[in-house]
Amino acid sequence: MSPEKLAALREIESNLIEHDFPPQLIAETTAFCNFQCSHCHHRDLRRNKGVMSHDLWTKIVAEVAEHQPDAEFWPTFYGEALLLGDKLFDWLHQARDMGLTNLVLNSNGSFCRGDNNDKILRSGLRRFLLSLDGFTKPTFERVRATRDPHGKFEPVYTGVAALLERKQTLDRQGVDTPLIICQFSMMDENEHEADDFKDYWLSRGAHVKLREKLTWTGFVQASNLTASYRDRVACPWTNNTCAIHWNGDVVACAVDNEGEFVAGNVNDESIHEIWNGPLKKLRQTHREHIWDDLPELCQRCVDWQAVGASHYSPDGRVYHSVVATE
Numbered sequence: 001m002s003p004e005k006l007a008a009l010r011e012i013e014s015n016l017i018e019h020d021f022p023p024q025l026i027a028e029t030t031a032f033c034n035f036q037c038s039h040c041h042h043r044d045l046r047r048n049k050g051v052m053s054h055d056l057w058t059k060i061v062a063e064v065a066e067h068q069p070d071a072e073f074w075p076t077f078y079g080e081a082l083l084l085g086d087k088l089f090d091w092l093h094q095a096r097d098m099g100l101t102n103l104v105l106n107s108n109g110s111f112c113r114g115d116n117n118d119k120i121l122r123s124g125l126r127r128f129l130l131s132l133d134g135f136t137k138p139t140f141e142r143v144r145a146t147r148d149p150h151g152k153f154e155p156v157y158t159g160v161a162a163l164l165e166r167k168q169t170l171d172r173q174g175v176d177t178p179l180i181i182c183q184f185s186m187m188d189e190n191e192h193e194a195d196d197f198k199d200y201w202l203s204r205g206a207h208v209k210l211r212e213k214l215t216w217t218g219f220v221q222a223s224n225l226t227a228s229y230r231d232r233v234a235c236p237w238t239n240n241t242c243a244i245h246w247n248g249d250v251v252a253c254a255v256d257n258e259g260e261f262v263a264g265n266v267n268d269e270s271i272h273e274i275w276n277g278p279l280k281k282l283r284q285t286h287r288e289h290i291w292d293d294l295p296e297l298c299q300r301c302v303d304w305q306a307v308g309a310s311h312y313s314p315d316g317r318v319y320h321s322v323v324a325t326e
Helices: 003-014 054-067 086-097 116-121 135-145 153-172 191-202 235-239 269-275 278-287 296-300
Strands: 024-027 072-074 104-107 127-131 179-185 207-211 243-244 249-251 262-267 309-312 320-322
Touching: 024 054, 054 086, 054 262, 054 269, 127 249, 135 153, 153 179, 179 191, 191 207, 191 296, 235 243, 235 278, 243 269, 262 269, 262 278
Parallel strands: 024 072, 024 243, 104 127, 127 179, 179 207
Antiparallel strands: 207 309, 243 249, 249 262, 309 320
């Protein structure tokens, strides 16, 4: 790692603060997905897949509404939430009606079709991210692999473009619609297309997010990350994010896909109790740099080096976020 990169990471670390309640939450409404992306561990997932119960969803939303209704709340983790169909839209409306003001959804784009586009735009989301990760058909379909005919290059790009056109129409009518962000996760096999991807979607009115390369906890190679962890910094993912699997397990962070570190279960305890119990101890271990006391998942992870993304807006604004889920 270069001295400049390490200095930048230490600056990020210096601004981390202790939160009494997580400012960012990820709730896995479903662990099922219709894609088998090249950089995603989902196709080899060992833990049981399932769908969150409505009772658990309501319990989580009610606690967030009580403690921090403006927390960044993602109803997705290791699955494609739009597979739930109208159930998801009902849950989003419920969360909005219970007072949550910062709902954010990530999708693979295969459901941007038909009536779904209007439902997405009227769902109460603040931001809707489309993970596309390729600009040409060969690259897109190699990275975003699926047998679903709706997930191929042409229907996804056509559907997202139609979503953006519909958003412009509703915006002119005064309808409150989410920010649409086309996301590109850098990989060795697609990074040469990043600029074309950015220009294409900006020209169609989308915002664009370019993410640094990640290993996704070691599943793929990321040539920009060093394997050394002795010069590491406290992980912003762990510091700021509470990640909940569909069965209620609260895990280490937003990339603990298998649930290797389970801090508790929100069926049995509150988020606040778990956040200020086992997760607080994990955060303190990170911030105190007691690396040998970290869970094995954290010890082998190098993704703390890539905790941000570059954001571009159609009006020319550019900024860099420093927390993983931003």
